[in-house]
Amino acid sequence: MNYPVWVVPYLGSGWIIGIIAIIHIYLSHFAVGGGAFLAITEGLAYKRKDERIYEYLRSHSRFFMILTSVSGAVTGVAIWWAISLVNPDGTAILIQNFTLAWALEYLFFVAELATIFVYYYSWDRISKEAHLKLAKLYCFMSIMTLVIINGILTFMLTPGEWIHSGYWLHGFLNPTYFPSLIMRLLIMFAIAGMYALVTSSKLQDEELRVMMVKYCAKWLVPVLLIGPFVAWWFIANIPQATMANIFTGIQSSGIGNFSVLARTLYLSFILSGTILLFAYFGPYLNPRGFTFRIAILFLICGLAATGSTEYMRELLRKPYVVYNYVYCNGVLKSKVAELQKDGFFNHGIWAKACAAQTTDDAAKGELMFRYQCMSCHTTDGYRSMKKLLGERDEEAIYGFLSMLKETDPEKNQYLGIMPPVAAQDGELKQLAKYLYTINHSSSAINVGSEKSEPKAAVPVKSNAI
């Protein structure tokens, strides 16, 4: 409410972050797990004095360096760019609390990049001992980036004592910090193993290929053996209301209500189970028959499991950006009552300025829609209001919004998955008026269009962005 709104038609702004984040997670997990893979495998080559493994690592590290440093860095910056635009209020809270942590993470990231470049370009130029030390240094740097970013990611789901104390370290070392750190490390080792299976499957020397395929498959063993226990530890520490959402979803999976979280959970379980069986029947039992094509399919399966698990983790946090503190639309939980009493447009720097530019009720309603609903909904695309509203008339929409305004879970069943509408009664009517026009738009309303655009510079971004 203090910043402009970024309108992404059809797809919705949330998916912009989602798509970039999922790609970044694949790359960053590969970077950290791959760091450990390089260090441990080079240690194996050094111990066995096996030049063939060195040769394999040389070609593997080229692929690794290009993928993680270039694509990883680009998507990492893209996440910053996207979250700043999509949720500036939430991003501001994170930056203000974790300035030091993020600065440290950046330093480790730069050091990680420098190390991988030196590592790759120093093959055969320095001693084997020194090269192995570089591998270990890279592994350390990459794990440190995880150690830091994990604190901020888990803070968003379980801010813990920070809610009361406001002390950043309380938020950083929150209840899910350690289970999440261990789980991520295990997943990273598994992804590193799956990526390495792809490069191993192309080795010409059959004896080496069989050995490396079996070796890479072993990188999946930790997550398969320890993963379920760590996942249980993680789940035991997430908020009870989130658990209730999962169980409601499981109970109502068949009729579709509230069940996206549950369905993603099923998918995550099924894919993980498949990986377990795949790893056993594929590279372990039949390493000779583990071809490049199968390795690619296996990797896709692994990435799908990681993607669905990450998506589920993101859903667990809904409807908050920082659990129990700030909602996904940037409204602070503690401010809801005040906003409902004083009016949304009487608060917030940008929202207030925008509302002052127009007197049209529907245009104000659209502004309200952009600020309070558009972080999750679009008019006619993802979570389409067009479909959700159906044939409801303005009165029915107003009635529904009045229910969504309630902060008592007994009166508002959507409270676990949607923020309460933080608006005065008059503003609710404006929102209802606009929502009605979505399916009955003889006169299209658009803040920023000629109809409502003020003469002065309009502080609301247009749909064209």
Add this chain to the structure above:
Amino acid sequence: MTSSTNKGCSLVEWLDARLGLHDALKFAQKKQVPVHKHSVWYYMGGIALMLMAIQVATGVLLMVYYQPGLEAAHSSILRLNSSVDFGWFFRSLHSWGANVLIAVLVFHLFSAYFMKAYRQPREFTWYTGLILMVIALGFGFTGYLLPWDDVSFFATKIGLDIASKMPVLGEFAANLLRGGHNIGQATLSRFFVIHVAVLPILTLGLLGIHLLMVQVHGMSEPAFFKKLDAAKKTYEKFFPNFLLKDVLVWLLALNGLAALVTLCPWGLGPEADPFGAAPVGIKPEWYFLAPFQFLKLVPAQVGPFEGELFGALMMIVICSGMALVPFYDKGDSPEKARIATFYGIVLLLGIIVFTIWGALS
């Protein structure tokens, strides 16, 4: 440790003496699978078999709750979807599984066709496969009506109306399936019995012959592979090499199915109202879209024939090539082989084009 190993050995020996496991293993190890650029199509049969097993298992579970009565059919599925733990999951698995199975069977049929797997001595394998394909479509047609929702009701009505236009036995067969002139309790009971008893028994017998023939004649080899020198031909053992890869492909197929089931659970429309109007733009399932679209293009009257009858006869004539091809392309004439391939391509393209056309129209 030693004693448990001995116990394990003695158990295997005990089973071997009674079941002939050793001989079966020797046979599996002796069986070879050709390795070439089209080997990927060999996996289709295995996937189809796995999907059939899923259909049987989920079908049995659905039967526990399904009630084939006019008043009860729709509500029993609704209850299964909303009240029975994971009932929605098994129903979705069954419905999605059926669709995926038919898609895989189409791939299997045409890959076998283009590899000329219908030629001597594999005619029986080919014909049993063709009949199994028709039976799979029969499963789809009969199973579609069972939830008794409005779309399935009217789609079945249209399907049977078209069937009744067939010459000689059309009217009789349609009435037999309907149990009269209208779709009602008799139709539902008949479709249920056909779906859970008649077709499964036929499938079991035909599938047995089909698989036996595959074991007897081995995997079919495409023409270019046959022409290679013996030294250049590569094979892999069916057991354990091919089978282990087969398991991986099954797992992947299972994953695809699980993704469909969890992300897009199979829905249920409103209960059928025989006296109501048909839903606007009603269409059959995707595997019947091609004939549906073809029939839509045929004029109401073609010469002395009624349009639907003419269209249906045309389709029978066009598709009969699949049944006649083993007698035409015996592998002795490159010209005939080319014509057979051309026919297959045209038929396949026709099915694809009409299916897409039907879906978009």
